[in-house]
Amino acid sequence: MASRSLKEEGRAIGSSKPLVPKRAAGLILDSPRLHGKDRSTLVKSSELGVSALFSFSLGNWGLEEFCSCLATPRRIIAIAEYYASSFAHYPRTSFYDVGTCREPGNPIWWHSTRILSNSLDMAIGRRITAPYAGLFDPTRFVTSWILPPGALFAIRALLALYAFTTLFFIFGWNGTHGRSEASQQSFSFFTVLTYWGLAFYYAFAAVHTGSYWFTGTPFLARWPKALQVAHSMFYSTIVVYPWIVTIVYWTLLAGQFPTTFALWSNTSQHALNSAYALFEIVFPRTERLPWLDLIPIIILLALYLALAYVTHATQGFYVYPFLDLQKNSSGIVGAYIVGILVAAIIIFLIVRYIIALRVWVTEKKLRMTGKTSTLHKGAVADEYPLHSAIPK
Known part of the structure; x- marks a missing residue:
């Protein structure tokens, strides 16, 4: 079922439709990486991870350009999943807080800048030197x-x-x-x-x-x-x-x-x-x-x-x-x-x-x-x- 949902999200991204954080979070919750953690905490943290990824990356790029650069929806989900796990420590932080807490010492800001850095590195590298940017798939x-x-x-x-x-x-x-x-x-x-x-x-x-x-x-x-x-x-x-x-x-x-x-x-x-x-x-x-x-x-x-x-x-x-x-x-x-x-x-x-x-x-x-x-x-x-x- 999760696989089918991921394909649906992929088609949505391919046609430049927004990826709704709650729907993406539902996919992330099925990941083996997050098994054994409190589900109520993960719901919020998963939404937060996806929201942060899109809010910071779309600040300078449009959705269509962003998705075309990252090329594959599974990478967006994979990155969001990782940061959802990291954000599990801050379940009460809102989507708005992630976009406005810009103090360098703030852990949310630190995680968010890492999201932006990973996204930009993948996108720009893929454009210039594909397929040598990022991970090599032997x-x-x-x-x-x-x-x-x-x-x-x-x-x-x-x-x-x-x-x-x-x-x-x-x-x-x-x-x-x-x-x-x-x-x-x-x-x-x-x-x-x-x-x-x-x-x-x-x-x-x-x-x-x-x-x-x-x-x-x-x-x-x-x-x-x-x-x-x-x-x-x-x-x-x-x-x-x-x-x-x-x-x-x-x-x-x-x-x-x-x-x-x-x-x-x-x-x-x-x-x-x-x-x-x-x-x-x-x-x-x-x-x-x-x-x-x-x-x-x-x-x-x-x-x-x-x-x-x-x-x-x-x-x-x-x-x-x-x-x-x-x-x-x-x-x-x-x-x-x-x-x-x-x-x-x-x-x-x-x-x-x-x-x-x-x-x-x-x-x-x-x-x-x-x-x-x-x-x-x-x-x-x-x-x-x-x-x-x-x-x-």
């Missing part, structure tokens, strides 16, 4: 809205195995057919570098998913924040770059495949690579790509462009004919470079909003909030893991 990278963790782990592990097998088989084939130089030069090709990236991402993703399946806590959750951010950026590259490879190859570079090996190797690296990207877009519970990830995507493309010309300077060949300044004018080469950059940005936007659509359809409409490990011990609200989002 389970979104290791769970699926439809596949159980065991199945997701198995699929990722098999796809990683296939990618590595493909790469090393190509090395072996080249070595036994007098093409060892081609293997050495392969690290100058964007296609091959992207395929290595896919192989390593799927390997790491399989390890994280497997650790979550077996223990209830993924290795990703234990990593330092910098590595968690790097993993998110890594994810963004492997759902964007394969599409660039596929489009450029089949529109500008594809030719005849004289052997079965040539057909298989090119299909694996220039077609199946996009299938890898599509799987990671559709099946995990990842959130839409953060704007911040567009920066490393552009920087890595620029670094690859430098690598392409360093390869020409040191090894005497152009990795791609459209970069050849001897056969093409600088204007044409520049147009190709800018065109690929623009295509990368467009693909980033398309992928970002396809993921947002997937989240909206599966979680908001179908209420499919994820297949979690039976060993997972995270806090749950509205059938959704909070991962200790409640301040302590």
Whole structure:
């Protein structure tokens, strides 16, 4: 019943309707955090916690802006719940008192300023650096809205195995057919570098998913924040770059495949690579790509462009004919470079909003909030893991 009420409150917030403190307090009272406390005291303190949160935050912002920044009603409820517990010591204080007691030594003022600080930090941080602001939710990278963790782990592990097998088989084939130089030069090709990236991402993703399946806590959750951010950026590259490879190859570079090996190797690296990207877009519970990830995507493309010309300077060949300044004018080469950059940005936007659509359809409409490990011990609200989002 409480879960249903929370969903109703979420819809009310989403349509910019005020969250009535008494109704929110009723939800808070059902929280396990407050079990065993006097109910009459909690009624007042819960209303007080919600009222303080909204009164101080809405002093500078409108309700619609405030709710859109915090993004999720469960966080508002979670923060209010925490402060309701704190306010249990001051059951006689009114909503008006909370808004007017501004003496720094007053405990109500101290709690209220903490409410405001938490709210502003969450909202502003979410706008600028989402999803890196606040708490990192590792389970979104290791769970699926439809596949159980065991199945997701198995699929990722098999796809990683296939990618590595493909790469090393190509090395072996080249070595036994007098093409060892081609293997050495392969690290100058964007296609091959992207395929290595896919192989390593799927390997790491399989390890994280497997650790979550077996223990209830993924290795990703234990990593330092910098590595968690790097993993998110890594994810963004492997759902964007394969599409660039596929489009450029089949529109500008594809030719005849004289052997079965040539057909298989090119299909694996220039077609199946996009299938890898599509799987990671559709099946995990990842959130839409953060704007911040567009920066490393552009920087890595620029670094690859430098690598392409360093390869020409040191090894005497152009990795791609459209970069050849001897056969093409600088204007044409520049147009190709800018065109690929623009295509990368467009693909980033398309992928970002396809993921947002997937989240909206599966979680908001179908209420499919994820297949979690039976060993997972995270806090749950509205059938959704909070991962200790409640301040302590």
